[in-house]
Amino acid sequence: MSQIKSALNSLTRGTPRSLMLYYGIFAIWLLTSAMHIPDGYLSPVTSIIMFIIVLPFWVMGVRKLREKMTAKNVPLIALIAAFSFVIMMFNVPIPGGTTAHAVGGALAAIIMGPEIATMAVLIALVIQAFFFGDGGILALGANCFNMAVVLPYVSYAIYQAISKNQPLISKRRIFGAALGGWIGLTVAAFFAGFEFGIQPMLFHTANGTPLYAPYPLSVSIPAMVFAHALVASPIEALITALVVAYLQRTNQSALEFVKKPEISPELSGFVRWRALWIGLAVLIVLVPIGLLAPGTAWGEWGTEQLSSRGLAFIPQGMAKLSGLWSAPLSGYDLPALRNSNLGYILSGIVGTIVIGIVAWLFTMLVTIRKSETKET
Amino acid sequence: MSSKRTGRSSFVERTLVDINATLEQSLFAEQTARLPGLLQELDPRLKILSALLVLLAVGVSRNLLVILVLYFLVLALALFSRVPLAFFVKRVWLFIPFFTGVVALPALFITPGPVLVHLPLGLIITKTGLTTALFLLLRVGTSVSVAVLLILTTPWNSVLKSMGVLRLPPVIILILGMTYRYIHLLLHLTNDMFLSRKSRLLRRMRGPEERRLIAATSGTLLNKSLQVSSEVHLAMQSRGFRNYPRTMDTFKMRTIDWLSGAVVIITVATAIWLGK
Numbered sequence: 027m028s029q030i031k032s033a034l035n036s037l038t039r040g041t042p043r044s045l046m047l048y049y050g051i052f053a054i055w056l057l058t059s060a061m062h063i064p065d066g067y068l069s070p071v072t073s074i075i076m077f078i079i080v081l082p083f084w085v086m087g088v089r090k091l092r093e094k095m096t097a098k099n100v101p102l103i104a105l106i107a108a109f110s111f112v113i114m115m116f117n118v119p120i121p122g123g124t125t126a127h128a129v130g131g132a133l134a135a136i137i138m139g140p141e142i143a144t145m146a147v148l149i150a151l152v153i154q155a156f157f158f159g160d161g162g163i164l165a166l167g168a169n170c171f172n173m174a175v176v177l178p179y180v181s182y183a184i185y186q187a188i189s190k191n192q193p194l195i196s197k198r199r200i201f202g203a204a205l206g207g208w209i210g211l212t213v214a215a216f217f218a219g220f221e222f223g224i225q226p227m228l229f230h231t232a233n234g235t236p237l238y239a240p241y242p243l244s245v246s247i248p249a250m251v252f253a254h255a256l257v258a259s260p261i262e263a264l265i266t267a268l269v270v271a272y273l274q275r276t277n278q279s280a281l282e283f284v285k286k287p288e289i290s291p292e293l294s295g296f297v298r299w300r301a302l303w304i305g306l307a308v309l310i311v312l313v314p315i316g317l318l319a320p321g322t323a324w325g326e327w328g329t330e331q332l333s334s335r336g337l338a339f340i341p342q343g344m345a346k347l348s349g350l351w352s353a354p355l356s357g358y359d360l361p362a363l364r365n366s367n368l369g370y371i372l373s374g375i376v377g378t379i380v381i382g383i384v385a386w387l388f389t390m391l392v393t394i395r396k397s398e399t400k401e402t
Numbered sequence: 403m404s405s406k407r408t409g410r411s412s413f414v415e416r417t418l419v420d421i422n423a424t425l426e427q428s429l430f431a432e433q434t435a436r437l438p439g440l441l442q443e444l445d446p447r448l449k450i451l452s453a454l455l456v457l458l459a460v461g462v463s464r465n466l467l468v469i470l471v472l473y474f475l476v477l478a479l480a481l482f483s484r485v486p487l488a489f490f491v492k493r494v495w496l497f498i499p500f501f502t503g504v505v506a507l508p509a510l511f512i513t514p515g516p517v518l519v520h521l522p523l524g525l526i527i528t529k530t531g532l533t534t535a536l537f538l539l540l541r542v543g544t545s546v547s548v549a550v551l552l553i554l555t556t557p558w559n560s561v562l563k564s565m566g567v568l569r570l571p572p573v574i575i576l577i578l579g580m581t582y583r584y585i586h587l588l589l590h591l592t593n594d595m596f597l598s599r600k601s602r603l604l605r606r607m608r609g610p611e612e613r614r615l616i617a618a619t620s621g622t623l624l625n626k627s628l629q630v631s632s633e634v635h636l637a638m639q640s641r642g643f644r645n646y647p648r649t650m651d652t653f654k655m656r657t658i659d660w661l662s663g664a665v666v667i668i669t670v671a672t673a674i675w676l677g678k
Contacts, residue, residue, distance in 0.1 A: 064542045064545065064546060065457060065460070065461065065541065065542065065545030065546070065549075066460070066461070066537075066538060066540075066541030066542035066543075066544075066545050067538070067542070069461065069462075070458055070461040070462050073461070088571055088573065088574070091573060092573070098631075098632070098635045100573070100576060100577060100580065100635075100638070100643075101580060101630075101631040101632075101634035101635050101638065102628075102631040102632075102635070103577050103581075104577045104580035104581045104583075104584055104631070104634075105580075105581075105584055105588075105627040105628070105630055105631040105634070106627060106631075107577065107581040108581045108582075108584040108585040108587070108588050108627065109588060109623060109624055109627045111581070111585050111588075112585065112588045112589055112592055112623065113620060113623075115417065115420050115421060115424065115589075116417055116616060116619075116620065133624075137624070145574075145577075149574070149577055149578055149581050150581070152578060153578065153581060153582055153585065155549065156549065156552070156553060156561060157428065157431070157553050157558065157582070158424070158427065159493075159494075159546045159549045159550045159553075162457075162545055162549075163453070163454070163457055163545070163549055164454075164457050164458070164461055164545070231464060231533075233515075233530065234515070234530060235515070235530040235533045235534050235537075236509075236530075236534045236537075237464060237534070237537055238537070238538070238541075239538070240506075240509040240531075240534040240535070240538065241509070264613070265616070265617075265620060268613065268614075268616065268617030268620065268621075269617060269620045269621050269624060271617065272617045272618060272620070272621030273621055273624070273625075276621060276625065277621075277624075277625050277628075280624065280625065280628060
């Protein structure tokens with residue numbers, strides 16, 4: 027016991043008292059600020075670099091807007107941005123009797139997808155910076171990167187990973203929303219800490235006086251990450267999860283919202299592609315028939331039998347569950363044929379089916395990958 | 403906004419206070435923006451670009467005195483623009499302690515350097531610590547003052563319209579304008595929701611009850627937002643919106659604008675040169 031005590035003592039003696047004071051006060055500050063970096067914390071060089079970093083995300087967001095630029099999206103984004111702004115004003119009651127603010131970026135991402143969430147949070151940030159002096163104007167790039175890019179993309183990826191293909195009322199959606207909000211904001215805090223922390227390293231006077239945020243990485247990153255992981259991120263998680271749970275009870279279509287505009291073009295592509303494959307399957311079936319016709323098997327094979335078999339199994343097998351369908355059939359049918367020609371053709375069909383399945387799986391993989399890279 | 407954390411008022415009250423403060427702030431800004439003053443007369447595009455230049459000068463300066471002079475220039479501009487000075491100073495410096503004072507304070511003690519003052523509890527204020535804390539405070543204070551002064555002397559609509567000079571896509575500007583308008587609608591809605599709940603309360607709510615209420619309010623607000631957005635869409639369509647926003651550009655640079663622009667450029671250039 028005394029050993030533990032002395033170890034603890036030496037540990038606390040190692041850290042300057044002022045540093046502990048600092049952590050305490052910094053944690054309180056974080057509660058009140060919800061991570062809006064004001065001008066003056068970051069050097070103009072850093073600010074410009076942050077603008078350059080977020081620029082592609084803005085281009086992506088604007089392109090996404092234009093792509094689906096039905097007039098419908100304009101008021102939608104405006105309203106979601108306004109919602110995000112108002113949500114940032116809610117004093118969320120947390121256990122222990124205090125309150126704190128959420129950013130709402132995770133929620134916007136879950137409902138509208140990360141690209142459009144970036145634009146919505148960006149717009150809320152611009153209004154806060156210009157109109158309410160909350161968060162700097164030059165620091166807009168950095169604030170946008172942390173709260174409008176990192177937070178929505180990370181939380182959306184986590185939410186999707188946990189709740190993809192789950193029913194709308196699934197409890198996993200609530201869990202995914204909470205975890206996404208928590209990790210998303212904590213990662214965002216890490217980046218904010220990093221932006222603060224590189225300032226004294228890079229920008230100081232000749233005698234070492236820091237010109238901007240004064241704390242090194244070793245202080246700023248743990249301070250930001252721990253304070254957020256313990257207080258601000260749970261609030262983001264809480265409000266995201268609570269609203270998702272509420273939507274499950276009252277307005278489930280809002281949870282599918284991202285699906286409708288985003289997956290439907292993909293889906294229609296898939297449908298078109300499936301029709302192509304069915305057509306191809308019909309061709310494959312027809313080609314052996316053509317080969318068969320001048321060949322031998324007319325007496326042994328009824329055309330009805332053939333056509334019925336061809337129509338019955340191949341198109342559907344190509345469409346879905348083809349692996350399950352083809353394997354028993356080929357095993358069942360081949361011995362019964364007693365015809366090398368037919369067997370060859372049939373194995374050709376089986377081969378085509380196998381290749382088809384591989385291609386189908388590959389395409390699925392690529393499209394999933396593609397949508398994942400879009401998401402993360 | 404964070405000063406309301408004290409006391410045992412419920413979160414409903416605190417949120418109500420915050421919402422009303424926000425509404426009040428934007429009303430006040432619209433009011434002062436219409437007063438006949440120095441900055442109100444100038445072209446909003448010029449004002450936005452000048453504000454950015456001044457922010458840049460404040461940002462790059464390595465000289466405390468230069469930042470201080472820039473701050474007093476901003477104060478003088480506020481005075482000539484009929485912005486109530488006490489209000490202006492208070493609005494900036496009352497809210498900075500919460501955001502920056504707390505961050506700057508420990509820097510006094512933990513930045514290594516020559517000792518300036520010994521304090522009880524073994525705390526030491528270093529000279530470098532003092533300088534760095536002052537840098538942070540002055541920079542943040544001046545930057546916030548510039549942003550606040552811009553909005554106190556320019557109607558939000560003009561700010562938006564002139565954002566085109568920053569090469570913002572028109573779609574974004576359109577959305578910004580709509581967002582600002584619907585922030586007010588949603589704030590009023592939220593105000594009503596919380597107020598109606600508060601008027602039915604007989605006792606303090608328990609934690610879980612509070613969280614249920616906040617979830618229901620946020621969710622309702624979200625549903626309402628989605629609903630309003632489709633209504634606005636219909637309204638836009640019925641008025642002939644054709645996927646591309648058009649604005650009337652009525653701004654004209656006059657002699658006084660060109661002159662003020664020249665003054666700003668000279669001042670900023672001098673500040674940057676002196677602050678090197």
